[in-house]
Amino acid sequence: MQCSYLHVIRLCSTASRRYSTTTRPAQPADDFLWFPRFFDLVEQHALLSAALRKLDAAEPRVSRRRRRDFLASRRQDHQPKVIGDPVVENAFLPDDLYHFEEGHYDGVIRRFREMRISTWDDEKDPVLKSALSRLETLYPDASRTQTHLLHLASDGEIHPHVDNVGASGSWILGVSLGSERTLRMESVEDDVDGIPKHTFDVSLSSGSVYIQKNSVRYNYKHSIPYVSSTLGERVSHDQRVSIMIRVRIRLQFYVFNGIGDLRFPTLKDCLPPTVSQNEVPQVIHGYKNTQ
Template identity: 65%
Template sequence: MQRYHSILRRYSTRSALPADFQWFPRFFNPTEQHALLSAALRKLDVAEPTAARKRRRDFLVSHQQDRLRDTGDLKDVFLPDEFYHFEEGHYDGVIKRFRETRVSSWDDEKDPVFRSALGRLEVLCPNAGRTQTHLLHLASDGEILPHIDNVDASGSWILGVSLGSDRVLRMESLEADSDCSPRHTFDVTLPSGSVYIQRDDVRYNYKHSILRAEPIPAQVTPQAQGQRLSIMVRVRFQLVPILREIMNTF
């Protein structure tokens, strides 16, 4: 608990944000970001169709020398958009141009940088309990429309790690403070390496969305167009304790 509060003091930014929304704009350094992004992309890649995996292998072979040069730019970890099998739309219509997968275990546990980054992230989770991890990779023109995550599948907090291109997270309350006032809305630009936590009131009473990136000039190369990957950690919805509490009232 002491380490958790130390992390909050060191990394969080609270100005003009609701009490139930925490933002850590510089949580992971570039080396940690590279380790997390590479591990997440490998997880997503193995879940794709064979044709997409073959296109990537062919591209990497033909561009091997270029890829060996370390530019220090995290965006260079991504391949151009056309070498990924992005879905055009989610089953509920909320997400556009994306790849996603669930993570039950990682293949990079022996990497000390990855292990350290993951350990710090675990300390940041608001409370102990079973969690579920989800990877979401947005294409350069991908977006997430306003929604509230399924309250029957996960609990009172959601943690998001942003890797890659900066995107704007928009939070909009379901109800206005009064009949005459607009709904409360705030935007947060999420740089690579940042972490945010939405919990309790903001978790249940605010819709969140990831805005589409600004139009890209024609001279910008496809590889630098702004893909974004997020690592989403949610606490599982725990039905048994709730049922026990209800039964104890009778």
């Protein structure tokens, strides 16, 4: 499949709060990558159905029973469609049939379900299998990764944060499935008046993939606002699932922190991190099960 590869769009200086379509060199351009149409509809359906199956299976039995009852008496317009349906959001059931949490323990995410997964059970699904292999070709390096699923409710949102620097390494990849949302990136470094020095917005349509790494991963906060960031107006969203893939942190970190997961060190493990500790911002957010 043809894969378009673009850098950041709409970089803006928030000091003036005016958006600009020109790109200024606020960060090394290669540290944010955006693939707006990486997965086709068939692949999106395969990924979204697999993600929803995982998330659904982890919910309390009472939620699963409610969904089963709903599906048994479903009206035609709420019926999840088969693979190939042009509207990928049709894979979602109404919001009230999911057990969305109201707020993350540190207040960063609102109205969501999440889980960490170690396998996809993709052996019987060639579309899913090939989509996941294609995704791996985008990984910035061959280090070990960890995968999380995050399901945002229609009114869910993510406040500005930097992912826990103690829980994952120098790159984060996000696959978006379902309703289109805006990813807002804002530099940790402020102007004198406390406004982020640089911001840019990226449109996360279904099937898109973004990667933030190195300077952007450590020096930019990211958020998915409920309010449309470009118009400042409330827009209605449907649900969205993201598949978040993070590179695992290096061995020496595990050893020093007693987390385990040991492997034999390579020369690379012993080299100093590329980002100096001075540049690493406060830990603002991390997943519960990686804390």
